[in-house]
Amino acid sequence: xxPGRRWFSETVPDASSTLTSxxxxxxxxxxxxxxxxxxxxxxxRFNQRVHAAATVEEKLRLYGKLQRPKYTVYPQxxxxxxxxxxxxxxxxxLVAGMPSRAAAAKPPVAAAGATPEAGRAPEPRAEAPVAAxxxxxxxxxxxxxxxGELRSLACDALLQESFYQKKERPFLYRDQDHTPGPFLTxxxxxxxxxxxxxxxxxxxxSLDLNPEVNYYWxxxxxVVVHGHRKGRVDPVQFxxxxxxxxxxxxxxxxPEVVPLESDLGDVxxxxxxxxxxxxxxxxxxxxVFIGSKVADPCCYGHxxxxxxxxxxxxxxxIRDRLEDQIEVVYRSNGIASLFAWTAAQAMYQGFWNxxxxxxxxxxxxxxxxxxxxxxxxxxxxxxxxxxxxxKNNPRKNICWGxxxxxxxxxxEDGNVKGFxxxxxxQLVHFLLNRPKEL
Amino acid sequence: xxxxVRQAQWLTKTKxxxxxxxxxxxIVDNPALGLQExxxxxxxxxxxxxxxxxxxxxxxxxxxCPVLFENLIHICRLMSGKYSSLSKRMLARNFRIAVTWERxxxxxxxxxxxxxxxxxxxxxxxxxSKEEILATREHVLETFYPIAPTxxxxxxxxxxxxxxxxxxxxxxxxYSHPHTLFFLESANIRTxxxxxxQLRAKMLMFAFGNALAxxxxxxxxxPKVLEQPIVVQSIGTDGQLFQFMVFQLNTTDLVSSDGIKNxxxxxxxxxxxxxxxxxxxxxxxxxTKPAGIFGFQPDTFKKFLALYLHGTV
Numbered sequence: 001x002x003p004g005r006r007w008f009s010e011t012v013p014d015a016s017s018t019l020t021s022x023x024x025x026x027x028x029x030x031x032x033x034x035x036x037x038x039x040x041x042x043x044x045r046f047n048q049r050v051h052a053a054a055t056v057e058e059k060l061r062l063y064g065k066l067q068r069p070k071y072t073v074y075p076q077x078x079x080x081x082x083x084x085x086x087x088x089x090x091x092x093x094l095v096a097g098m099p100s101r102a103a104a105a106k107p108p109v110a111a112a113g114a115t116p117e118a119g120r121a122p123e124p125r126a127e128a129p130v131a132a133x134x135x136x137x138x139x140x141x142x143x144x145x146x147x148g149e150l151r152s153l154a155c156d157a158l159l160q161e162s163f164y165q166k167k168e169r170p171f172l173y174r175d176q177d178h179t180p181g182p183f184l185t186x187x188x189x190x191x192x193x194x195x196x197x198x199x200x201x202x203x204x205x206s207l208d209l210n211p212e213v214n215y216y217w218x219x220x221x222x223v224v225v226h227g228h229r230k231g232r233v234d235p236v237q238f239x240x241x242x243x244x245x246x247x248x249x250x251x252x253x254x255p256e257v258v259p260l261e262s263d264l265g266d267v268x269x270x271x272x273x274x275x276x277x278x279x280x281x282x283x284x285x286x287x288v289f290i291g292s293k294v295a296d297p298c299c300y301g302h303x304x305x306x307x308x309x310x311x312x313x314x315x316x317x318i319r320d321r322l323e324d325q326i327e328v329v330y331r332s333n334g335i336a337s338l339f340a341w342t343a344a345q346a347m348y349q350g351f352w353n354x355x356x357x358x359x360x361x362x363x364x365x366x367x368x369x370x371x372x373x374x375x376x377x378x379x380x381x382x383x384x385x386x387x388x389x390x391k392n393n394p395r396k397n398i399c400w401g402x403x404x405x406x407x408x409x410x411x412e413d414g415n416v417k418g419f420x421x422x423x424x425x426q427l428v429h430f431l432l433n434r435p436k437e438l
Numbered sequence: 439x440x441x442x443v444r445q446a447q448w449l450t451k452t453k454x455x456x457x458x459x460x461x462x463x464x465i466v467d468n469p470a471l472g473l474q475e476x477x478x479x480x481x482x483x484x485x486x487x488x489x490x491x492x493x494x495x496x497x498x499x500x501x502x503c504p505v506l507f508e509n510l511i512h513i514c515r516l517m518s519g520k521y522s523s524l525s526k527r528m529l530a531r532n533f534r535i536a537v538t539w540e541r542x543x544x545x546x547x548x549x550x551x552x553x554x555x556x557x558x559x560x561x562x563x564x565x566x567s568k569e570e571i572l573a574t575r576e577h578v579l580e581t582f583y584p585i586a587p588t589x590x591x592x593x594x595x596x597x598x599x600x601x602x603x604x605x606x607x608x609x610x611x612x613y614s615h616p617h618t619l620f621f622l623e624s625a626n627i628r629t630x631x632x633x634x635x636q637l638r639a640k641m642l643m644f645a646f647g648n649a650l651a652x653x654x655x656x657x658x659x660x661p662k663v664l665e666q667p668i669v670v671q672s673i674g675t676d677g678q679l680f681q682f683m684v685f686q687l688n689t690t691d692l693v694s695s696d697g698i699k700n701x702x703x704x705x706x707x708x709x710x711x712x713x714x715x716x717x718x719x720x721x722x723x724x725x726t727k728p729a730g731i732f733g734f735q736p737d738t739f740k741k742f743l744a745l746y747l748h749g750t751v
Binding site: 160165194204208209289295 | 483490492508509522525530607612
């Protein structure tokens with residue numbers, strides 16, 4: 001406004017320079033104020049720090065840096081209807097039965113009718129394409145699956161642990177460590193070794209005995225009830241610390257069962273607080289661990305084997321007139337353990353709840369109490385379960401599970417009576433699961 | 439006081455041969471078995487056991503010794519895809535042995551938890567030739583005059599002479615031939631662990647015990663020279679050093695000190711790796727020793743695998 005001022009503004013201000021250098025820094029919320037805007041700005045800075053972390057170990061360290069009281073979720077639990085609660089915590093859809101794999105993926109089973117096939121060779125050529133589909137051991141293209149041999153391996157393992165080897169009496173309430181535990185270890189190790197020819201993934205696998213699997217995640221929000229932070233809204237944190245009896249880790253990922261965005265059902269919604277299950281809060285280290293550290297090349301999971309403890313025996317449930325809860329125990333164990341394992345595998349690859357998975361992670365589990373076996377297959381489609389990220393997230397995790405079936409009826413005098421081939425076949429198919437390239 | 443293996447030799451009437459027997463050495467040197475590709479896997483397995491197995495910084499020996507053993511056995515078992523007769527093996531854990539024998543009018547006994555035993559359906563063929571067995575007749579067992587050979591042994595009143603691994607396994611067990619014994623020295627405190635010499639003596643005693651029990655089960659309790667010698671192998675480790683042993687029982691006539699002796703081949707103190715660095719060592723802001731496994735010796739792993747495959751290849 002003063003005429004004298006024109007001396008200094010003779011030069012026309014450059015249009016480009018005002019764009020490149022703004023006169024004022026950006027106006028954003030403060031970092032340290034006690035306001036919602038400041039809280040969201042702090043969260044954004046934290047997310048940027050985790051996104052920008054150089055290595056996966058650094059990311060995991062930052063992800064679990066802040067310790068708050070969190071619910072400890074136990075996969076093997078006696079809580080009633082725990083499988084519905086666990087489904088709601090992990091956003092899992094439970095589908096009964098196993099996913100139907102393509103019949104061509106199954107290796108040929110050496111049927112007793114091998115010789116009639118060779119005898120049928122002089123038949124007319126028109127039937128040759130059809131005959132080529134059915135397994136031909138005479139062709140020698142792929143090694144066959146000898147169910148009789150595997151059955152004898154399983155029976156030998158069972159007989160050795162329960163009958164032939166003389167052991168002392170089991171310790172009180174430690175029946176599971178006496179016979180079913182060693183039997184499961186023997187069975188899996190011998191089956192995996194004999195099937196390694198058919199499945200090259202098993203030949204490169206790593207077998208862990210009694211490993212540790214941990215996962216920490218946030219799901220939902222709650223108001224802090226008591227203490228100096230009373231009234232603030234905090235995310236609900238969960239931690240699973242699991243010890244499977246046996247686990248097989250592989251260097252290549254299992255193929256997806258259904259596409260990433262598929263919707264196979266609904267997740268049960270529970271209106272109560274998690275502490276009503278009952279679940280209890282504790283504050284300790286937020287661990288994410290699949291069984292070995294990030295540097296291990298076998299960083300994907302194949303199959304876990306869980307042994308139910310004496311506290312969750314079938315007889316106890318029957319005695320307390322809770323027969324319907326027997327299957328719940330198997331299901332909750334399968335869902336929780338597999339969610340923890342697949343999610344930890346995904347975190348080892350650098351995904352977390354702000355950076356959701358771009359490919360599904362698939363793992364399998366067998367839950368048993370020594371005689372009854374239940375099979376589970378889990379596909380992790382999403383890790384984004386925290387309150388902000390779940391709003392626009394249509395994906396759900398999927399778990400396929402079977403009911404528990406007995407492998408045998410009874411062991412008497414060195415004979416296994418009532419051996420169930422279906423259970424063995426399902427176990428073998430689990431072990432033979434491999435990516436399509438192999 | 440003095441090396442335990444010499445005492446064990448006198449007690450079991452055994453002649454010592456250094457190094458592994460030629461049959462096993464042949465398996466180690468055989469290139470057709472493809473042992474080279476397994477070297478990479480063996481290195482991964484050692485890294486897993488020593489570095490990656492736990493969420494803490496470094497696993498302790500009680501954890502990494504059994505894990506290393508399990509991983510090595512897993513690699514060996516996966517070879518059964520190639521050699522189907524390998525699936526005729528079964529591991530027995532927490533296995534108890536009880537054997538007695540007389541040695542120059544002293545009654546001796548081996549008892550106790552002998553680690554992990556691997557059984558097979560078929561016995562191992564004898565490792566030494568007939569001439570070598572006959573040549574042991576001239577070998578004189580060294581005595582330790584004036585020290586009695588039963589020094590440091592516990593004297594116990596035995597009311598029942600228990601006699602065989604048939605006590606541990608019932609009749610009709612299909613995997614009836616003891617193949618290899620595994621000993622893991624996994625105590626954390628060094629004084630709780632056996633020193634290598636003592637470990638070798640323990641391995642010898644238990645291998646002898648198992649072989650003697652099998653001989654008594656097959657041929658009865660009379661002392662005699664066996665036409666078909668029984669071979670039992672033994673591997674002991676503390677997580678880093680490995681001791682390999684092949685024991686051949688030629689005779690159960692143990693009362694006198696003359697005549698045909700038993701044979702044992704010992705390959706001692708084989709290191710699998712020099713050092714396992716869990717955390718990189720940094721001096722004055724410069725990394726002097728990066729993390730990882732140093733000085734990996736593939737030969738030790740090849741010997742482990744060769745002892746495992748012995749009898750089927």
